[in-house]
Amino acid sequence: MEVFYAALASLGFGVFFNLRGRKLFAAAAGGGIGWLFYTLAAAQGPMMQNFIASLSITAYAEIMARTQRAPVPVYLTPALIPLVPGGSIYQAMLHALNGETDLFLSTGLLAMSVTGAIALGVVAASSAMRLIFLRHLARPSR
């Protein structure tokens, strides 16, 4: 059920990003897939969990982009939305304004590392995809 909610959240953001029709729903499905892997990896701790989820989302986005001939962000951006550590960023800022410096640092660091894990997942998966599809790229277009 949570997977469905994540897909709905991605769908909402897909509209902000002005996506329409099939692409909108494909992007929303990406959000669901990401959350599925996120829950499956729940035992691995927040870093690994986010890394694995963003790996799966990027793999999905790269495959969709190549089969549908659309740029990767169309599928990637809305699908990453449910993962993003909005809650911890918010809490870190609240701690900062309350003057709770140590809590601010620990929450802020958690948010930063989760963001880093997501970004690393994206970079790792897209580089891996580039290697896999190297044959297609090597075929000269002009």
Place this chain on the structure above:
Amino acid sequence: MDIKRLSDITTEIGFQLLTSGAEIHRVEDTICRIAAAYGARADVFAIPASLVVTIGDGEGHTFTQTRRVYHSDSNLARVDALNALARHICARCPEEAEILAELGKIRNLPRYSLRQQLAAAALGAGAFALLFGGGIPEAAAALVVGVAVRFVATVMERTDGGSTLSNILGGAACVLGAGLCSLVWRGLERDTVIISVLMLLVPGLLMTNSMRDLIAGDLVTGVMKSAEALLVATCVAIGVMCSLAVWRWLTMGVM
């Protein structure tokens, strides 16, 4: 195509990509590819605030254009269309008039109406409330407050109110809306509602993208985006804090 025209067209396509929220790497790569398709050489430097394109024909003629970028948003449909156009240009080398006609069409791509955007905000905030462990009442409250927050953001955008004030007011609308909902429905998990609706404002995606830029080696872009993310987060938090204080004072600390 002569080099002046090529310079105009590549710069315009790059500018459109940049203002539609495409990655820096894509902007630079697209311009270089188009120039190469017409047998010219391009050197491009792009950051979120500016675009510099130099086109040279290899016979001593060079043209440099710069564009300053003030506003950009995430319009993935436009990125998609520009990408398709760039592929077409690289494959066919079409005439200038055809490219300009296509660019005109892309500039006028339809946007969602205000009502549709409000509905999307409601959907997103409601889904986040359920995702964060809220029940039906939290989701319903997030639905309503999500619409309110998005409405504030749109009004600020149309009146050119600036993103700083817009984020402060958005954070405040979020807390006050959730507070009002908790007056109507006793026992509402107010914090769940606040965090779900804040997902519409919090710059999480901006932070992720800035990390990606940093890892990819676009250091200036990465640093700019992380500074922007920090600013947005601070503004939202200021709005939240002020309105929480006002709310506690209004309700005499009962809620």
